[in-house]
Structure formats: structure tokens, C-alpha cells
Amino acid sequence: MTDVVGRQVVRPYGDTTGDGMVQVSFTLPVRLDKRAEGAALQLAAKMGLDPAMLVHSRQMGDGFTFFVVYGRVNHLVDLSKVEVVERDFPLLSAKEVNAVVKRRMRRKLSVVGACIGTDAHTVGIDAILNVKGIAGEKGLEYYRELRVTNLGAQVSVPDLVEAARAERADAVLVSQVVTQRDAHLHNTREMSAAFREALPAGRRPLLVVGGPRFDEKMAGELGVDRIFGRGTTPGEVASYLVHALITKKVGA
Known part of the structure; x- marks a missing residue:
């Protein structure tokens, strides 16, 4: 979509268009228990997920746990400011x-x-x-x-x-x-x-x-x-x- 100042802005899509829902995964150096799950949610909140939901946790060896969290972010992406390296040569057979x-x-x-x-x-x-x-x-x-x-x-x-x-x-x-x-x-x-x-x-x-x-x-x-x-x-x-x-x- 384009806002009032002409920016091409988009938000993440999860369940409905523009709802801002994202899923992220990470590992913390803690064993799997209730405290570890609380730590994962705290980290997700500090990352801007609000509300954050813990959807998966699994111990990865001694003293490490893998988490997947799901939640809403309020950040927008301005497509007009995205910088990439465009292909500047023709594709040949x-x-x-x-x-x-x-x-x-x-x-x-x-x-x-x-x-x-x-x-x-x-x-x-x-x-x-x-x-x-x-x-x-x-x-x-x-x-x-x-x-x-x-x-x-x-x-x-x-x-x-x-x-x-x-x-x-x-x-x-x-x-x-x-x-x-x-x-x-x-x-x-x-x-x-x-x-x-x-x-x-x-x-x-x-x-x-x-x-x-x-x-x-x-x-x-x-x-x-x-x-x-x-x-x-x-x-x-x-x-x-x-x-x-x-x-x-x-x-x-």
C-alpha cells in the first residue's frame, strides 16, 4: 500500500492481510523448563513481538533449548527504501x-x-x-x-x-x-x-x-x-x- 507521503509500505502477513504476525526461532543456553520458556517469551517481547506466543520448545543437548515463537509486530517495511544489487547484465544461454x-x-x-x-x-x-x-x-x-x-x-x-x-x-x-x-x-x-x-x-x-x-x-x-x-x-x-x-x- 502507499501512505499519505508516498511511501510503499507493507506489514507482515500471518492470519489476515496486514496483521503483522511473524514467526521466529532461536536457541538459548538454558535447559528446557518453565523458566526457560519464560525467558524465551521475554526475549520475544524485547524483539517487539506483542503479544508473543510460544509455539514450540525442544531441548537441544545438555543446557540448550530451541524455541519457536509467534506474535505481532508493529514495524512497517518501506519498499521504496529497500536497497538491493540488481542484475545489470542480460541472461545468456x-x-x-x-x-x-x-x-x-x-x-x-x-x-x-x-x-x-x-x-x-x-x-x-x-x-x-x-x-x-x-x-x-x-x-x-x-x-x-x-x-x-x-x-x-x-x-x-x-x-x-x-x-x-x-x-x-x-x-x-x-x-x-x-x-x-x-x-x-x-x-x-x-x-x-x-x-x-x-x-x-x-x-x-x-x-x-x-x-x-x-x-x-x-x-x-x-x-x-x-x-x-x-x-x-x-x-x-x-x-x-x-x-x-x-x-x-x-x-x-
């Missing part, structure tokens, strides 16, 4: 990507991918790189004009830089799933700093990171060229690489 790379680069576009640091979760990077892809969409290995090197998990930053040099990488793709203590942010900053130190600007590969907990607006702060979040497909990544490495440079 695999055939179109291959054609552009072959015509403009006249060689295969080299891509090196990895999970860095202690991150051992390769599902994301494999979904983008492996030929089987994800949800019926083929990964970058399927593109005949792309040369893909998948280094796998727990790759050190120095090894990633060396591999990028050896493969003459045009782009480096890094997936980060582990986020405890902001490990994904620290690893990304370390990676971007290492590439800046190891290679001059003209020879530096495109740096792309992805993962479910990244803020796509933080690319500049983290020193990378692009951040991809949840739901990214191989086609989006391939289209971006063509845009950033070929189309954008030609138009510059």
Missing part, C-alpha cells in the same frame, strides 16, 4: 555464451573455482562448476568455450593464487558456506588482498564469491568484483563472466 567467447576471445575462457580456508562445503561450488549443475541447469564444465578447474575444498589462499597463475585464469570463483565468526568475510578479504599483492591490476583475474550469508552490496568492501547469493544459477554466473570480461570491456 549456453550457446550464446559459447558464441561470444569464441568470437571475441578466440580462446577458451579460463575459470578456477574453490572453497577456501577450512570450508569443506563443496555443494555450492560444485553446483556452479560441475557439468551436472543444479535443478536441471548444466554447470560451467558443460560450456565448451570455458576451461574449468575445480580445486575442491579447504584450499589455501596461496594455493588458489598459484593455481590461478598456472591456469592463466580469467576468473576465480570462490564459494563460502561456513560463516562462524565471520570466517567467510575474513577469508574473502585475505583472498582479494593476496591477488592484489601477487598480480598487477591488468593481469588480475575477475574475483567472484558466493554463498548464502554474503551481502551482495559488500563487493567493494571485500575487494571482489561480484558477490552472488542464494539461488544463483550457473547460467547467471556464465552470463556475468561474459558481461564483465568481454561485453563490458568492448563497450568501454
